[in-house]
Amino acid sequence: MTLQPLTPAATLERTRLSSLDLLESEAIHIIREVVAEFENPVLLFSGGKDSVVVLHLAAKAFLPGRVPFPVLHVDTGHNFPEVIRFRDETVARLGLTLEVARVQDWIDDGRLAERPDGTRNTLQTLPLLDAIAAGRHDAVFGGARRDEDKARAKERIISLRNEFGQWDPRNQRPELWSLYNGRHAPGEHVRVFPVSNWTELDIWRYIEREGIALPPLYFAHERRVFRRDGMWMAEGPASPPRAGEQVETRLVRYRTVGDMSCTGAVESTAAGVADIVAEVALSTLTERGATRADDRISEAAMEDRKKDGYF
């Protein structure tokens, strides 16, 4: 086999598959490997765009059959109502089984205590681990991407968790070629990240290409918001404005969807997916930097939460 010297133009001409095609193929391969090798996988499904894309990829991997595993939602009780509606519609449309772990139940029976600042984001870890154990899940799909955070940049695609749900970042199993080794002891499980290598822009371009439905709050809409820590927070029962915080109506959208008490909106006029693709391509802030109060705590906030078993 001889190779012609390649100019950039020739490289493009020879390309058969786009970067999105390659990312999709990689993700479908990962999802099929896990379904073939594990007893009881589950997909963490919040209604957020990354988990929606993973669910779409799972559907594509098994069509014309249905997605062969249930979905699990850790419900903080502080979710946006339109996201919960979207979650339920999606589950019904695809004929999925939905498992819900309600943080409120753990607070009510004393296994968890409400934090003084009212945020429940960090309280999700225990209900998550309990739900994984109760469902006897040995593989847990998630929508985390390596470009989100520098601790996530270190994560394997298939990543072992010990029986306490902990991640040991200093002693990760080597991950070679696309030969995934998911062997684990009873009580341990793996977290699986099929869109590890996707960027926020890839996610949006794929949503555009595939025509994937999303909760409406990803698109520009008018909302009653107030300014806190440089972010626009929605007025709601879980996030009341404090003294001095002025509530006003703004045209906003959400770049990430999480707990109402710690997820901020950005001002935007992007009404459709194409507008968002353009907006994300030009953004000078990361999505977590722009919208997540929980990741502003310290340099190692995500690493610490992940070590404890967080998503």
Place this chain on the structure above:
Amino acid sequence: MTTLAPATLFRFATAGSVDDGKSTLVGRLLHDSKAILSDQLDQIAHVSRRRGFAHADGIDFALLTDGLRAEREQGITIDVAYRYFATAQRSFVLADCPGHVQYTRNMVTGATTADAVVVLIDGRKGVLEQTRRHLAVTALLRVPHVIVAVNKIDLLDYAEAAYRPVEAQVRAVAGELGLSDVHVLPVSALEGDNVVDRSGRTPWYDGPALVKLLETLPSADELDRDEEPLRLPVQIVLRPQGALSPELVAADPGAVDRLRDYRAAAGRIASGRIRVGDRVQVLPSGIATTVAAVELGGVPLAEAAAPQSVAIRLADDVDVARGSTIVAEGTAPEPAKEISAQLFLLDERPLATGDRVLVKHGTSTVPGIVAEITERRDLDTLAHVPADRLHVNEIGRARIRLAEALPVEPYRVSRESGSFLVIRPADGHTIAAGTVDG
């Protein structure tokens, strides 16, 4: 559709020894390609100031890639960090690998999927043992392209006379290791010379800048993989029977009857292409049949090529399951019950003749016994020396007997069909990376 995005994907790994400026180079690539957004830059600038970092631009780029607390505390890279950036030509996946001997196995993780490896050298120090080790790993894994960046050329006064001996050293080592496609270039990661653009300060260097190289080298997907014979390891058989997608049935109620006996072999094409009507054989039985349909997400395609994930329906009711491989008729490799291979030891415990292992190849995992360890490669001298066991971070050669025959091919011919994992049955750990000889 918007056309903002580049069309192709290129994966590369960076490796270097301690203090050769790898983090600065990675930071420079990300910074100059605008992949670092302002909140990240603000954060690392803030931490850099707090720690009294005294660099030209006042920013310690290592803070960007060293994502673990332990890494930042020790100032070293322990595990691979994946970073993403794009130019007008391409999207890049950058696997930033550790340099320390102790963590060489993590470099193997980053390099197995790479289209290119960028090895950094401090131009003042020349080729070190770690450089040889990184080049040996690159040679073992047959990464398609090797780029050696001779860094800190600014500290050598941009002098050709200082660069050429280092280049000659690199080419000598590359020759001994059998590396063919090696690009050597002088850079200053700190000053940006020959990183994004050709530098006016090295007029004697007539090759392209680093980013130009990364933009123009063909990726593994572009290297005629689809012209090779078809190899499709079957991951799973899709047999939905009653459990059809409700969305599909809602849109097309006739699907219930039509798809009652639907059966397809799903997997990712390792090499070659597959078209409706192609004659194929299903291994291990070797029974021949015809491709009735090629599908992706339930949608029929006329053909598909490596590395697409597809589902294949066959004309005859042949035995096909996870672990089967679909190959073009008449091209089937001879299944082997014994393999001779190079191994890279990844585990703290040594591997010795007589050890019982599991071998994971494609979509099969079979028991094996290490029949013989024949030699190990001394990474100081690059000589092959006799050995009967291998220790962590060592490269050696072994024969492994298998409980069941596997359709292996030389790694030289196929990165997919020639690679395997060695797994310790007792705890399931991956203890070695294997590449089939021949």
